[in-house]
Amino acid sequence: MGCNIKRKTINTIIYHIILILIAIVTIIPFLWTFSTSLKGQNEAVFSFPPQFIPQTITLENYVTVWNTLPIPRYFINSIILAVFGVILPVILCSMAAFPLARMEFRGRQAIFLIIMATMMIPGEVTMIPTYLIINRVGLMGSYAGIILPGAVSAFGIFLMRQAFLSIPREVEESALIDGAKVWQIWLYILLPMVKPTIATLSILSFIGSWNNFLWPLLILSDPDTYPLTLGLYKLQGTFVANTRLIAAGAMLALIPILVVFLFFQRYFIEAAYSSAVKG
């Protein structure tokens, strides 16, 4: 019996060692960058063997990045893009999903099928015409050119429709009898009932918007309008490219994602599951 318990303890220890090792492999790139961002100007960034713990830990890189590079500007730009990049898809997708889930009308099935069919078309295939359309409607260089093309997705409509379908009929019937307007039913009765799905769609949109790199790269030319991703990408190649500073910039870009992730963990997992539907 005693032997058995001992074996169990050893197994548990091995189990935890494996978990920790995998965790270390997962976060080593972050730790390394974090360590670089704390190194002083006199310390070599790259040395053999690599120095994980800086000789002197300093926050001066963060201060320098924040004060001398346009990082705060990029940060604000990213936030502006994210706010619109979340609000528009939530409103527009739940607008389209409402009649598709709750109303009977001629052509409903056909419209739903067309929308679902567009999910099969990868964004990589429509990239060039989308670019040309943005150019043609005069949105080049503007945030609208980045936000509008992604505002309505078949996937978002599908997600919201599924949520609306799960609400019992009686809910809106009584409201309609009481003389409520259709948009009031949508806004005050149905939307509050699908809050978890709204959270899921918001999170997916937020990650998509915060990490969006390709479209800002294609559309924006004025450095003052760059979001953080594009700003960091461009900074890497310039003469200010001091590795410690770029590392500090990368860390700053990670913070919002990390904070949102820690606060809304539950929804992130939900969002991951539903995002797989679109493949």
Next chain:
Amino acid sequence: MYRSHHAWMFLLIPGVFLVVFTLLPAIGALGLSFTNYSIFAPVEWMGLKNYARILRDGEFWSAIRVTIYYWLLVTPALVVLPVFLAILVNRDVPGIAVYRLIYYFPVLVSVVVTAMLWKWMFQTDGIINYLLSLFGAAPKSWLTSKNLVIPSLAIVTIWQGLGYYMLFYLSGLQSIPGDLYEAADIEGANFWQSHWHITFPLLRPVIFFVAVVSTMSAFKEFTLMLTMTNGGPIGASTTVVFLVYEKAFGELKMGYASAISCILFLIILFITILNQRILEDDNSV
């Protein structure tokens, strides 16, 4: 109770968005692929000439080879490794939620930051070479070597995807009744036997799902190449979509690039249909 004009009222604005930014571009891609459109020059109808040229274009076949190579490295790893990761974290021990969060986090990191983190990892005097040197291996130039660049990028993709696919396996595992394992335990099955006979057969639909999703994303990948290697060295990491990007926005050959993207669409469509066939066969058994 509702009138049909209510329905159209709600569909109108989102519908316009879908038409302008999804439906039109889809038709546009096909249309452009029959022209020599290049923004500045007058447009000329080319018929199928673009397609004929692509099939004789060495760059295109090189991109196909690179994409398939990348896919062959990434997908098997992302199908197999997350299963074990999910088995590991599918236990009710204190702190397990923290491990799950750590494993999942790389999924959320933007490609630009990912590229920075890993460029430093792969640097000649970086950590990976240092670790290898402990085993007596000579330092390698990972991202600038023709032979190592795709395996290096695959490592980054696997690192980033593990936690994502782990979640799907985890939910698959949690739907397997625990008494199956207890029964196996009583019968004297060891760890490998019980997973081989219980876990893997019951996870089959999830395994298949992960294979399809990771295949699709491998075939569409290019921003990782754009940020880490710019398709190089000498095209060694130029995937199909990267080639589309380069032709369209680098050389402004929009017509030609559209034709390549239409071929990519056919490949992806083929995978989708194949996947549906297999699923149907699976259900009929």
